[in-house]
Amino acid sequence: MQNRTPPAQQEIRDRHRNPYAAWEEFPLAAVEQSVAARFAQQAARFPNHLAVFSDAGVFTYAQLNTLANRIAYAILARRGTGEPAAVAILLDNDAPMLAAILGVLKSGAPYVPFDPSFPPERLAHYGQDAGAALILTDAAHFAQATALAGDAGQVLAIDALPGDLPNQNPPVVVSPDAVAYIYYTSGSTGAPKSVYNSHRNLLHHIRRNSNIFCVCPADRFLCLKSFSFAGALKDIFGSLLNGASIHLYPLKQKGIARLPDFLREQRITIYNSVATVFRQLTDALTPEMEFPDLRIVYFGGEQIKPNDLALFQQRFGRDSLLVLGLGSTETGPVSAFYLAGDAPLPGEVVPLGHAAQETEILILDEAGAALGSGVEGEIAVKSDYLALGYWRNDELTRQKFVPAGDGSRLYLTGDIGYLDASGSLCHLGRRDFQIKVRGFRVEPAEIEDALRQHPAIQQAAVVAKPLHSGEKGLVAYFTTANGDIPTVSALRGLLATRLPDYMIPAVFVPLDSLPVNAFGKLDLKALAAPERVRPHLAQPFAPPETPAQERLAALWSALLGIDEVGIHDDFLELGGSSLLVMQLMTRAEQSFGCELAVAEFLAEPTIAALAGLIEPVLA
Numbered sequence: 001m002q003n004r005t006p007p008a009q010q011e012i013r014d015r016h017r018n019p020y021a022a023w024e025e026f027p028l029a030a031v032e033q034s035v036a037a038r039f040a041q042q043a044a045r046f047p048n049h050l051a052v053f054s055d056a057g058v059f060t061y062a063q064l065n066t067l068a069n070r071i072a073y074a075i076l077a078r079r080g081t082g083e084p085a086a087v088a089i090l091l092d093n094d095a096p097m098l099a100a101i102l103g104v105l106k107s108g109a110p111y112v113p114f115d116p117s118f119p120p121e122r123l124a125h126y127g128q129d130a131g132a133a134l135i136l137t138d139a140a141h142f143a144q145a146t147a148l149a150g151d152a153g154q155v156l157a158i159d160a161l162p163g164d165l166p167n168q169n170p171p172v173v174v175s176p177d178a179v180a181y182i183y184y185t186s187g188s189t190g191a192p193k194s195v196y197n198s199h200r201n202l203l204h205h206i207r208r209n210s211n212i213f214c215v216c217p218a219d220r221f222l223c224l225k226s227f228s229f230a231g232a233l234k235d236i237f238g239s240l241l242n243g244a245s246i247h248l249y250p251l252k253q254k255g256i257a258r259l260p261d262f263l264r265e266q267r268i269t270i271y272n273s274v275a276t277v278f279r280q281l282t283d284a285l286t287p288e289m290e291f292p293d294l295r296i297v298y299f300g301g302e303q304i305k306p307n308d309l310a311l312f313q314q315r316f317g318r319d320s321l322l323v324l325g326l327g328s329t330e331t332g333p334v335s336a337f338y339l340a341g342d343a344p345l346p347g348e349v350v351p352l353g354h355a356a357q358e359t360e361i362l363i364l365d366e367a368g369a370a371l372g373s374g375v376e377g378e379i380a381v382k383s384d385y386l387a388l389g390y391w392r393n394d395e396l397t398r399q400k401f402v403p404a405g406d407g408s409r410l411y412l413t414g415d416i417g418y419l420d421a422s423g424s425l426c427h428l429g430r431r432d433f434q435i436k437v438r439g440f441r442v443e444p445a446e447i448e449d450a451l452r453q454h455p456a457i458q459q460a461a462v463v464a465k466p467l468h469s470g471e472k473g474l475v476a477y478f479t480t481a482n483g484d485i486p487t488v489s490a491l492r493g494l495l496a497t498r499l500p501d502y503m504i505p506a507v508f509v510p511l512d513s514l515p516v517n518a519f520g521k522l523d524l525k526a527l528a529a530p531e532r533v534r535p536h537l538a539q540p541f542a543p544p545e546t547p548a549q550e551r552l553a554a555l556w557s558a559l560l561g562i563d564e565v566g567i568h569d570d571f572l573e574l575g576g577s578s579l580l581v582m583q584l585m586t587r588a589e590q591s592f593g594c595e596l597a598v599a600e601f602l603a604e605p606t607i608a609a610l611a612g613l614i615e616p617v618l619a
Contacts, residue, residue, distance in 0.1 A: 033199070034178065
């Protein structure tokens with residue numbers, strides 16, 4: 001399977017190669033090793049290069065490699081000569097977690113990333129399902145890790161390693177076929193599912209992205225995603241396997257307003273986010289802001305709108321190249337489309353480009369036969385480097401990864417699209433019930449199953465609907481057995497014990513009955529969009545009392561699409577999301593002319609509390 005990118009697209013890409021260093025292609029032969037070996041090569045070539053930047057400090061390649069080596073030796077000492085069982089990692093999104101990931105890979109074991117903010121029940125399921133024999137953590141999360149493991153002997157604090165551990169690379173030869181990671185995501189059966197992959201396939205995924213972006217050691221990657229999501233792989237390994245640096249920006253804690261300054265101060269060259277975050281970033285820019293170092297803007301993970309391309313050209317098009325594409329944990333990068341700042345914009349359907357290296361895109365009909373150009377069908381990806389499958393789920397693996405007839409495999413994406421006359425992929429949505437919200441894959445069945453655990457709820461349906469903000473959000477519709485409607489507080493509290501925050505619906509709508517079609521099946525299209533009304537909350541409505549509270553109430557109403565907002569109402573219970581929180585804080589700072597801390601607001605996300613932060617500054 002050869003790269004079929006047209007010469008015109010290649011010429012656009014080549015114009016935006018890194019101006020500070022010569023680009024070297026990531027060769028195909030380099031995937032025939034372990035990830036750890038590739039990283040060790042970069043550490044040997046660029047020991048003094050910056051590897052990781054965060055608020056907590058910086059790590060050079062030599063420092064990151066040394067800590068990873070010590071972690072690997074500590075794992076090997078615990079394991080002895082036994083088979084390399086999976087190792088869980090419970091750490092914050094910072095350089096030590098990157099060292100832990102590399103340390104696990106150097107030991108020959110697969111890693112399983114845990115997000116400390118996830119419910120304990122969910123993390124416990126991850127560990128049991130993956131068969132994790134050890135949890136790497138630090139002093140800040142040691143108690144949490146011990147509770148999950150059930151035994152402190154299965155927990156290793158990487159900030160308290162023995163002083164006599166070696167610093168050099170461990171003498172462990174890891175096969176390219178060895179399992180590198182297990183990543184969990186939402187599942188359609190009411191429980192999370194997990195994708196696992198080999199070192200060879202992970203390296204090939206990074207090879208594709210490296211060659212799409214023309215990554216050089218001088219590049220500086222922005223990372224906004226949690227390391228517990230597979231979407232961060234392109235940032236983590238795209239940088240660290242190429243001698244480049246990764247710059248960590250804690251979006252939930254710092255918000256959008258300070259991101260433009262971070263991009264300029266850190267001289268970021270490769271920007272990657274979901275389109276929703278990109279839209280908020282453009283809102284936070286002032287006319288005089290320029291980003292001369294930024295050469296690649298990449299956003300994916302959710303539907304791209306034609307206006308997103310126009311926003312790119314208006315704010316970044318002078319110096320940067322926009323790259324769009326399709327990809328998933330199961331496939332790695334599938335396609336790439338390059339748009340220069342002066343190029344004419346495409347029509348209503350945004351193209352996702354031509355097949356990446358050693359990859360073929362097919363469009364299949366219901367019987368699995370290939371369709372011609374311009375004909376809609378299911379998007380399938382053919383490659384020798386697809387993920388190994390779903391961990392301990394052979395049936396789902398057989399359903400989604402099917403033989404191609406020539407010894408390779410096809411992955412059935414569940415996405416609908418077509419190939420245009422030039423072979424460029426056009427994406428039209430999903431054929432199943434899976435939802436993409438802010439870049440996260442969500443299976444409604446898992447949320448519906450959790451909702452039905454409430455004793456009052458009889459039926460539940462969860463769909464993605466356009467909210468007042470213009471972005472899609474999760475909306476839960478439910479019926480009750482006796483007419484006793486639970487509060488939003490109660491429902492969110494229940495779901496928070498089982499699901500991560502991105503899977504908790506923004507809006508809860510009680511109904512007398514769920515609509516059905518002529519065949520007696522649930523009719524999701526008949527579920528109406530949420531109304532502009534205050535939801536059923538535990539606390540009574542309390543109107544604004546001060547001028548600052550009145551201005552904030554108007555701001556909340558405009559963002560959330562709710563006419564009546566009380567000063568003690570919780571922003572998240574009213575339908576706010578983590579991204580809307582950032583938009584709220586940006587607008588509040590602009591309105592009142594003061595800086596606000598996202599973390600302080602999230603501690604008590606009410607108008608009364610936010611006004612309490614603002615009013616002393618204005619006095």
